[in-house]
């Protein structure tokens with residue numbers, strides 16, 4: 001029989017051992033889940049501010065449980081790598097423009113059809129409707145889940161020369177996002193499109209690698225494109241909006257309370273960012289006008305009709321992939 005001293009020693013040793021074993025588990029349980037949110041634009045843009053709002057709300061709702069790290073301006077991953085990084089688990093949230101998903105689903109190409117939506121309000125109606133909401137889940141089989149749509153704004157067309165009628169774009173080189181629809185759009189104008197990551201555009205414009213580009217007022221201003229372009233034609237011919245996406249496996253594996261808190265933070269950050277987007281674009285338009293570097297070229301109704309006609313062939317080319325029903329639903333969102 002062991003003596004009482006031996007029993008006490010064994011109990012004590014067992015207690016120390018179990019405390020030691022529990023320590024890492026305790027530390028692990030208390031370590032916040034780190035959520036890396038990577039994006040390519042500047043902080044003072046609709047997407048940049050949306051990401052910061054999401055961080056604030058998520059950390060407020062889940063104190064000590066999550067830590068959101070936001071990486072703007074392609075600091076962590078640029079266009080070419082961010083979707084891959086998300087699928088590999090190197091980041092947990094990204095918000096690429098809707099033009100950058102065509103490798104994952106053809107349906108989302110709808111957002112690139114030129115002159116489909118009259119304005120951002122129409123885009124919003126389509127995204128909030130059943131077809132738009134369905135698209136958030138259209139890449140699940142590729143490991144991606146869409147959590148929200150975030151607005152930026154309507155696109156304008158800029159070049160280093162004069163730009164008023166479609167013939168002015170003929171023969172020029174334009175930087176485009178990685179989208180086959182946008183490639184077809186510039187080919188329809190007789191121009192030469194070049195797919196290029198966002199972070200490379202300023203230098204490509206400055207050095208003459210490309211002559212022009214298309215983007216929102218907010219992106220043009222925050223990237224200083226107006227300083228290296230001569231004319232920005234106010235075409236409003238398309239939209240740059242975003243889908244906030246996450247890795248489906250990571251998302252599905254989150255504890256329910258964390259998922260709920262993050263979903264709420266995302267819904268609130270989305271409402272906040274989407275309310276700001278139009279104002280930011282209009283303020284940045286004014287800053288570009290005041291800077292007096294590139295001329296803002298207004299277009300008459302007739303001018304716009306000419307651009308619309310020149311880009312029309314693109315619709316036919318992609319109607320099969322996108323689906324006529326989806327296009328009709330989008331058209332109905334114009335009022």
Ligand code: LMR
Nearest residue numbers: 040041097177198215219
């Ligand atoms: C672009 O590549 O021009 C934009 O999609 C960048 C962005 O994220 O707004």
